[in-house]
Amino acid sequence: MAESNPANTRDAEYLAKLQDYYANWKSIPSYAALCEVFGIASKSWVKAILDRLEKVGFVERTPDGMWIPTRQFFARPLSDVSVPAGMPVMVNDTHTDYFVIDDMLIDAPSKTTLIPVKGDSMLGAGIHDGDVAVIEKRNLANVGDIVVAIVDGEFTLKTLDKERGKFILRPENQAYPVIRPEGTLEIFGVLIGLVRKYKH
Amino acid sequence: MAESNPANTRDAEYLAKLQDYYANWKSIPSYAALCEVFGIASKSWVKAILDRLEKVGFVERTPDGMWIPTRQFFARPLSDVSVPAGMPVMVNDTHTDYFVIDDMLIDAPSKTTLIPVKGDSMLGAGIHDGDVAVIEKRNLANVGDIVVAIVDGEFTLKTLDKERGKFILRPENQAYPVIRPEGTLEIFGVLIGLVRKYKH
């Protein structure tokens, strides 16, 4: 990943204006409208600016030729410091990445739903009471996936497993029993992400 | 919060396609391009669809007449089903809420940074290797907070605790030792959120 800054401070200002505009309107407007945004009067110069911003990776174009922001455009820095939760190690630097939480977690918005987790039967998998599960709705899953299953009309979050040729739902907490569905086991969706909010 | 759904299921499908498109390209394309996205051939019908989606609050227009998504466009359904990770309980339905992940996790963007977690010393707190920690940068914290501390110039994620009047950093994994800083204990930030992505 090329780490590039706008070639000069003027372009950085234009980028900032564009980012502010995008934050408001969630789209990149036409050259004519960008003239106002940038405070200049020349469409061709707007194009020149965007061409340069493209070169350094802040915008790109769709196959239709429409300008769109890149990941780098959304400057929420993924910190260059890796936090060792194990032993403290030296900070190794040099690599900056950018990161949009929504993008990371959600590939297909229309198939994705969020479900708050109740209870602690998945504690062993690091899923706590009150966490929000990011679920991609589909009815097929692999053994080992954590799934939201519908057992006898009830929803439950468990690890999908197989035992003697039959699917079972395994909690990740020894205080809870393994669920061995008698009828059909219907999968509501698969866990693709997890979000936790700490209160202060 | 106005709960408005697309008037009919067909419009809901079009909305879903538009949301998926936007997730990819971060812009709403021209009517012509939307024809392909929606799988129809009529620009005028595309406009009719967007007019209806505007009426129920999923898109709006800039002063220039450009279509842009609204907040509701990004909100994901916080599913009406509470998933019991404990024992299965009955589904209670009827109430739908919306929810924007970024908004939930991040209060002050400029003070917030994301840091990938390395290692498993916080496993007991449900923080796994590879999780992304949402850190609010500040240098004061309370006992019991999970903090990113700088110990001898090195970053580490631990629970802040006090022992005989001195601050210590406690891992949430018995395989790791408690850190008792000799010099000063500098707090880089406090853990306010956690994001995990499951790979498939």
Next chain:
DNA sequence: TTGACATCAGAACGTTCGTTCTTTAGGATG
């Protein structure tokens, strides 16, 4: 079986857009 309505298709048209080219102004360089 007829009419109303929803769901699209297609054409027509004036406007806007992106692109390219030429020109201008000012500062730096030599």
Next chain:
DNA sequence: CATCCTAAAGAACGAACGTTCTGATGTCAA
């Protein structure tokens, strides 16, 4: 003090775009 470069302005043009209208289906109820 000529000339080079950067930073724009401005005009010209065809293609693309949004809008509006008219038609063509299919469906359902009266």
